[in-house]
Amino acid sequence: MQEITVIFISAFIALFLARKAAIKVGLVDKPNARKKHRGHIPLVGGVSIYLSLWILYILHSEWLPDFSLYMVCASALLFVGVLDDRFDLPVMPRVFLQALVASIMMYSGLHLASLGNILFGYELVLGWAGYAVTLLAVWGAINAFNMVDGIDGLLGALSCVTFGALAVMFYLDGEHELAQWSLCLLAASIPYILLNLGIPWGQKFKVFMGDAGSTLIGFTVIWLLIVATQGHDAVIRPVTALWFIAVPLMDMVTIMTRRIRRGDSPFKPDREHLHHILLRAGLGPRQTLLAIVGVAFIFALVGIIGERAGIRESVMLSLFLLAFIGYFWSITRVWRLLTWARRGSGQSEHLRSNVSQTPLNK
Template sequence: MLLISSALLVAFFVSVLTIKVLLPLAPHIGLVDLPNDRKKHDGAIPLIGGISIYTGVLIASTFFVEQSQLLNLYFISSALLVFIGTMDDIYDLSVAPRMIFQGIVATLMVFGAGLYIHDFGNLFALGNVDIGRYGMIFTMLACIAAINAFNMIDGIDGLAGSMSIVTITSVAILTVLENANADILLPLILVVAIIPYLFYNVSTRNPRGKKIFMGDAGSMFMGLSVIWLLAIGTQSSDENTAVFRPVTALWIIAVPLMDMFAIMFRRIRKGVSPFKADNGHLHHICMRLGLSSRQALWAISALSITLALCGIAGEYFNTPEWLMLSLFILVFFGYSFSIQHAWKFVRALK
């Protein structure tokens, strides 16, 4: 318990210290977010939240988490994403360099760490679906998808951080439910390192002029952390035993995943790039319905928590995987339909 408490304190205070050091420096190096047609915030906001989270997790893990090649590759991969994310935050890079770095990170995850999703469980009540080596390709695509899912959902204060906390906390809960003696230190460190960012990002008690954003560095780091933990949690290996079923992972990452696929499908159908930014995300629709940014955050967080709890309950009560998958598909199509026709609902309400 003392080890866990010490690790969490270090993660928290290193994250706070990093914010305090970078706050006055960010404007001088261009690491700020300026308002435009899509971004309605006031003034130049430092994009340092992601760097502070990564630094807190790195330092705490170095001193308190058992070192391994898997952990080292996780931090190397994360460092690459934080770097390219920071460059994107400063220079507004095109899609190509971001995708290249994401591909490198996915390759490190699969071929460096040997971490890939191949066993999908008994999804169709006909025995386990195991795609073997093809899982390497699937995992690389899943890694890139998760990184972009959290990057895309980072549209209002606190949303990407809250979605990360929901998913990572769910992983920790599922791990403890399966094995009370399991090591959940890294997920806990990740959650605690996010808290200072959320205070500076959304708290009404935060001093005026001290607001920060997560930035692409942070949202991409969160996406990688989530897919990394999900791959470890759902797949058995020589060093690791799966602690929850792959179908459960869909439920605990549901909102970022559904939002990304729904919005990309809509963009492709309109004949534009799936990576072209627009105002069609779930948080935009909530605000068009009359919710404030804070109310939209609470509403979406409540939805995410509800779906995650459904996944945890399904795992705990050993609900058949085919049934969990069928219910998730129904939720996904219901969500997609609502997103596609949201503007009709908005006009009708007005």
């Protein structure tokens, strides 16, 4: 508990210090056609979490396997992420760096060697294909948590659900140091969530995570999930990991599928994510936040219950796929209905405008 308190306080201090520095160097998010916030908001959420991780490393470098190597990868990702936030780098340098840190991670022996007994009781061993799958998993986790960062508090809260679920499973399996590491990461995220939501000082000290932060969180999540699911010391089965990141994963796959079917790049920014759809459907920002985080919590809870109850992996995978199909179908349907409604409203407004501008004697 003492370490968690230290990390929480250090993250708060780092957040205020980084905020001042960011304003001076122009590391801020400016409003545009897609971003509706007011003013220039410092992009320092990831920086504060990263700095607090150094405090944790100094205090307990033994808590996380290959902690030193993790910090090397995290430092590289954060550095390039900050440059991207400041200067809007092209996609390819970021993709290359993510592949590089994934390679470093795999060189240390941390990779997806098995997907568990998902083939009706038979283990799916990946062999050499495991390295390619690990690379895709790193890219997927980073992009999933990057894409979900669209409304105040959402990225931080969803990451806390994942870190909290992992902490529970590490603790129940006797891996107390990894459980504390996960809780410290959760504690480091809370100051960002508070300031991002305007608690308790309103908009005066508001901050955003930035791509540097979402990249750091996504990479940290996949690092912990691989630690938790692979090898003799695994505490959960690989299928359980899907439930812990269900919402970011489902949202990413759904939005990318929709973009590809439309003929756009899967990485093209838009306002069609889950949080955008819920906002357009009439929910307020806080209601949308609570709804999405509530769903993520339920998914994580299902994963924990399934793991502890020993439900067969093939059954848990089937349930996850059914949940994803239901999510995909319902979100796609709602999105289409809202699109049609908006078009109808726009046409009606256009007709009313034409009528009002038409001379009465014509």
